[in-house]
Amino acid sequence: MTIPTYKMYIDGKWVSSESGETYTRVNPANYNEVLGKFQQGNEKDVDKAIDAAEEAFEKWREIPPPKRGEILLKAAQLLRQNKEELARIMTREMGKVLMEARGDVQEAIDVCELMAGEGRRLFGRTTTSELRDKFAMTVRLPLGVVACITPWNFPVAIPAWKIAAALICGNTVVFKPSSDTPICAIKFVEILEKAGVPKGVVNLVTGPGGTVGTHLVKSKKVRAVSFTGHRDTGAQILKDAGVGKKIGLEMGSKNPIIIMDDADLKLALDGVIWGAFGTSGQRCTAASRIIVHKKVKQKFERMLIEKTKRLRIGNGLDPKTDVGPLVNKAAQDKVIGYIEIGKNEGAMLCCGGKVPKLNGWFVEPTIFTNTSSDMRIFQDEIFGPVTALTEARNLDDAIDLANAVEYGLSSSIYTKDINNAFHAIKHLEYGITYVNAPTIGAEVHLPFGGAKASGSGWKEVGWTGTEFFSEEKTVFIDHSGKLQRAQIDIG
Numbered sequence: 281m282t283i284p285t286y287k288m289y290i291d292g293k294w295v296s297s298e299s300g301e302t303y304t305r306v307n308p309a310n311y312n313e314v315l316g317k318f319q320q321g322n323e324k325d326v327d328k329a330i331d332a333a334e335e336a337f338e339k340w341r342e343i344p345p346p347k348r349g350e351i352l353l354k355a356a357q358l359l360r361q362n363k364e365e366l367a368r369i370m371t372r373e374m375g376k377v378l379m380e381a382r383g384d385v386q387e388a389i390d391v392c393e394l395m396a397g398e399g400r401r402l403f404g405r406t407t408t409s410e411l412r413d414k415f416a417m418t419v420r421l422p423l424g425v426v427a428c429i430t431p432w433n434f435p436v437a438i439p440a441w442k443i444a445a446a447l448i449c450g451n452t453v454v455f456k457p458s459s460d461t462p463i464c465a466i467k468f469v470e471i472l473e474k475a476g477v478p479k480g481v482v483n484l485v486t487g488p489g490g491t492v493g494t495h496l497v498k499s500k501k502v503r504a505v506s507f508t509g510h511r512d513t514g515a516q517i518l519k520d521a522g523v524g525k526k527i528g529l530e531m532g533s534k535n536p537i538i539i540m541d542d543a544d545l546k547l548a549l550d551g552v553i554w555g556a557f558g559t560s561g562q563r564c565t566a567a568s569r570i571i572v573h574k575k576v577k578q579k580f581e582r583m584l585i586e587k588t589k590r591l592r593i594g595n596g597l598d599p600k601t602d603v604g605p606l607v608n609k610a611a612q613d614k615v616i617g618y619i620e621i622g623k624n625e626g627a628m629l630c631c632g633g634k635v636p637k638l639n640g641w642f643v644e645p646t647i648f649t650n651t652s653s654d655m656r657i658f659q660d661e662i663f664g665p666v667t668a669l670t671e672a673r674n675l676d677d678a679i680d681l682a683n684a685v686e687y688g689l690s691s692s693i694y695t696k697d698i699n700n701a702f703h704a705i706k707h708l709e710y711g712i713t714y715v716n717a718p719t720i721g722a723e724v725h726l727p728f729g730g731a732k733a734s735g736s737g738w739k740e741v742g743w744t745g746t747e748f749f750s751e752e753k754t755v756f757i758d759h760s761g762k763l764q765r766a767q768i769d770i771g
């Protein structure tokens with residue numbers, strides 16, 4: 281079988297890289313299957329993309345936002361028509377099971393529809409003035425060229441979160457997807473092109489983060505960088521970007537599920553399985569810590585081990601599969617490394633921990649118990665099908681344990697007691713808290729983002745998604761016909 285070669289998209293044309301080089305990517309569930317050759321972009325490609333975006337900005341900013349919204353609505357329609365095909369491509373490209381891949385495309389549809397509607401909102405405010413015949417208001421204006429740097433774990437949804445929000449605000453985009461999921465990125469950009477996004481408004485450059493990403497982040501012409509990925513890359517972006525641009529970071533986490541002694545344990549069990557092992561634990565919202573009240577710890581642990589052992593590992597295209605592979609060899613090595621670390625630091629491995637003999641980068645769903653807060657498997661983001669149980673004495677102890685990490689994206693509590701629930705909502709230092717539901721499953725019309733080392737303070741999607749991608753300009757209009765001095769002529 282011949283291996284297809286994919287191009288990049290710059291200034292409305294599908295082009296090869298200036299480097300003339302390509303790289304390949306294989307199916308993580310079957311590493312003998314080569315998926316394609318992809319352009320190895322370099323600094324010159326990035327410059328071309330930025331220049332195209334800069335030129336396109338002058339026209340795109342003039343299109344009324346509701347008209348821009350029509351293009352996003354069309355993109356949502358095309359995504360819906362191609363949902364099944366895109367989902368299958370996604371499963372082959374990054375491994376998540378087909379049902380979840382469909383959910384990923386659905387999330388992109390949802391956000392395109394949401395942002396299309398924003399075209400008729402993009403609210404500013406009007407307010408009073410301390411002076412007579414003076415009018416005060418804010419208006420939302422685009423920033424200019426923005427960089428969207430996206431991960432492989434939600435290879436259509438997260439690009440859509442960022443790009444749809446950027447476009448409705450009137451920005452033009454240089455899109456640098458993860459090197460692990462170029463096909464999903466290309467298919468999404470093809471859809472935007474078909475939906476009527478004009479040339480230069482969205483540009484796609486594939487290639488290594490170290491060159492393509494860094495050059496993009498350092499460019500003086502780029503007015504904002506929206507990044508989702510590893511904490512260390514986020515920290516590097518902050519250093520490289522310099523002053524003069526907005527930086528939105530969505531990074532890792534170590535998300536806890538608290539299970540109280542009054543919880544519905546069957547419900548909690550379903551939540552833990554879905555939260556910890558969905559997407560093979562490769563979500564920044566994955567439930568990688570389970571903090572269980574001492575009264576129910578033994579019982580819950582037994583239930584969890586029993587159910588986890590029944591999970592089926594395999595290719596995500598097989599409808600019987602519960603847990604797919606990890607995205608690549610490096611991810612598998614990292615997870616295996618952490619399983620060793622966990623054993624060495626004295627946690628008890630009570631389920632999984634092995635690598636099945638398959639031609640893909642699989643690791644068995646793994647549970648550690650008797651984990652304490654000084655252990656690395658309690659502190660570090662593993663990004664794989666590994667979760668760690670810790671016993672708590674009471675609710676406050678559970679909350680302290682939940683907060684005893686540097687991260688703060690998503691958290692959850694299972695309890696039937698309304699007072700416990702509200703106490704946890706108040707004290708969990710996380711951007712998201714779920715009650716009686718796991719840590720994953722955020723919906724696009726609410727703000728998404730983390731506290732502490734999980735984010736930079738900007739929230740994505742929801743009504744907040746457009747705040748990052750626009751300048752809320754303050755406007756004063758004095759129609760008194762004379763000089764009026766604020767703070768002085770107030771008598």
Ligand code: UN1
Pocket residue numbers: 387433434508562563564565566719720721722723
């Ligand atoms: C991510 O893991 O990077 O809430 C995003 C969720 C998804 C988004 C996850 N809707 O799990």
